[in-house]
Amino acid sequence: MPPDVLTPExxxxxxxxxxRRFGPAKATVVDVARALGVSHxxxxxxxxxxxxxxxxxxxxxxxxxxxELAGIASAAGPAPERLAAWLGALFAAKRRKALGDPELFAxxxxxxxxxxxVVRSHLADLCGQLRVIIEDGAARGxxxxxxxxxxxxxxxxxxxxxxxxxxxxVHAAHWSAAGIEEAHDAVVALVLRGLSxx
Amino acid sequence: MPPDVLTPExxxxxxxxxxRRFGPAKATVVDVARALGVSHxxxxxxxxxxxxxxxxxxxxxxxxxxxELAGIASAAGPAPERLAAWLGALFAAKRRKALGDPELFAxxxxxxxxxxxVVRSHLADLCGQLRVIIEDGAARGxxxxxxxxxxxxxxxxxxxxxxxxxxxxVHAAHWSAAGIEEAHDAVVALVLRGLSxx
Numbered sequence: 349m350p351p352d353v354l355t356p357e358x359x360x361x362x363x364x365x366x367x368r369r370f371g372p373a374k375a376t377v378v379d380v381a382r383a384l385g386v387s388h389x390x391x392x393x394x395x396x397x398x399x400x401x402x403x404x405x406x407x408x409x410x411x412x413x414x415x416e417l418a419g420i421a422s423a424a425g426p427a428p429e430r431l432a433a434w435l436g437a438l439f440a441a442k443r444r445k446a447l448g449d450p451e452l453f454a455x456x457x458x459x460x461x462x463x464x465x466v467v468r469s470h471l472a473d474l475c476g477q478l479r480v481i482i483e484d485g486a487a488r489g490x491x492x493x494x495x496x497x498x499x500x501x502x503x504x505x506x507x508x509x510x511x512x513x514x515x516x517x518v519h520a521a522h523w524s525a526a527g528i529e530e531a532h533d534a535v536v537a538l539v540l541r542g543l544s545x546x
Numbered sequence: 547m548p549p550d551v552l553t554p555e556x557x558x559x560x561x562x563x564x565x566r567r568f569g570p571a572k573a574t575v576v577d578v579a580r581a582l583g584v585s586h587x588x589x590x591x592x593x594x595x596x597x598x599x600x601x602x603x604x605x606x607x608x609x610x611x612x613x614e615l616a617g618i619a620s621a622a623g624p625a626p627e628r629l630a631a632w633l634g635a636l637f638a639a640k641r642r643k644a645l646g647d648p649e650l651f652a653x654x655x656x657x658x659x660x661x662x663x664v665v666r667s668h669l670a671d672l673c674g675q676l677r678v679i680i681e682d683g684a685a686r687g688x689x690x691x692x693x694x695x696x697x698x699x700x701x702x703x704x705x706x707x708x709x710x711x712x713x714x715x716v717h718a719a720h721w722s723a724a725g726i727e728e729a730h731d732a733v734v735a736l737v738l739r740g741l742s743x744x
Contacts (some may be wrong), residue, residue, distance in 0.1 A: 532708055
């Protein structure tokens with residue numbers, strides 16, 4: 349196998365470079381092929397359409413940004429602490445992306461705006477992780493069985509919705525504002541108390 | 547006084563019409579003057595700049611949309627019910643505006659994006675109303691004195707932040723989605739339980 353064999357991973361890396369350079373409106377499969385020194389037909393053999401390529405690169409980016417969250421959700425230990433850690437890690441990862449690599453973040457924001465299947469599946473996956481923590485907390489008696497945690501799927505969505513200011517890219521412009529961490533902590537404290545056993 | 551005397555109110559009405567017809571990017575003071583059959587100098591005598599006119603028309607629209615909220619905040623009765631009613635009224639007013647008059651709503655969204663003093667003052671006013679309800683609830687023993695309500699200003703901001711999905715215009719595209727009212731109710735229930743006395 350030659351060292352420069354055209355793998356899906358190499359195509360996705362080149363796509364991310366091209367998106368960062370040209371922006372999502374202008375980047376084409378031909379640009380990606382040119383960056384790799386191959387024909388666009390070679391790219392299409394791995395990704396059958398521009399949409400498929402964008403979905404794959406978005407999925408890879410989301411996985412890289414949020415891979416640690418699944419580990420927090422399934423860890424041992426008290427559910428309230430895990431929930432706080434999970435929400436804190438989500439906000440930290442989002443801020444890191446938004447403030448550390450603003451061009452690429454803007455690109456992904458625009459891809460998210462296309463309401464792709466991969467984004468929907470990612471959001472469902474995050475709510476599923478919240479649900480696991482909430483179910484654990486209810487089973488351990490840390491979250492009230494007669495409170496919102498009685499319906500873990502609805503409670504998971506409510507927690508995700510209540511913290512939307514700290515993870516939805518539409519709010520990214522506020523993530524470097526003074527007091528934003530205190531505001532985040534106040535919402536997390538309110539949500540935790542809303543779930544907790546008395 | 548002739549019936550068609552040029553009052554600030556008539557100028558603001560004409561401005562709203564012009565904004566709706568031309569959009570915020572194109573609407574000018576000259577358009578407003580033309581709609582009223584007066585010189586632009588006559589408009590400038592009441593509003594010294596285009597910015598001043600936009601601020602005034604935004605303030606009028608916000609007052610009209612949210613005037614009922616102050617009454618709910620200062621009413622008698624249990625604070626938890628008032629808080630739920632206030633949040634429900636805010637969401638209902640926002641949805642009515644967004645879904646009932648989308649052109650004008652888009653216009654005001656764009657004016658909000660200019661981060662004007664009138665919008666900042668409006669948001670501070672809304673948080674102030676939440677604070678009054680939370681202080682009342684703490685004084686009446688309905689909200690826990692050792693919980694988030696111990697710091698009513700921070701708690702008010704946390705409640706406003708936790709419900710942002712249901713009042714910030716950046717989320718308006720979701721306000722007609724299936725299940726949005728149930729999602730709203732679940733967040734309000736979580737927030738109320740987070741404040742409540744045990």
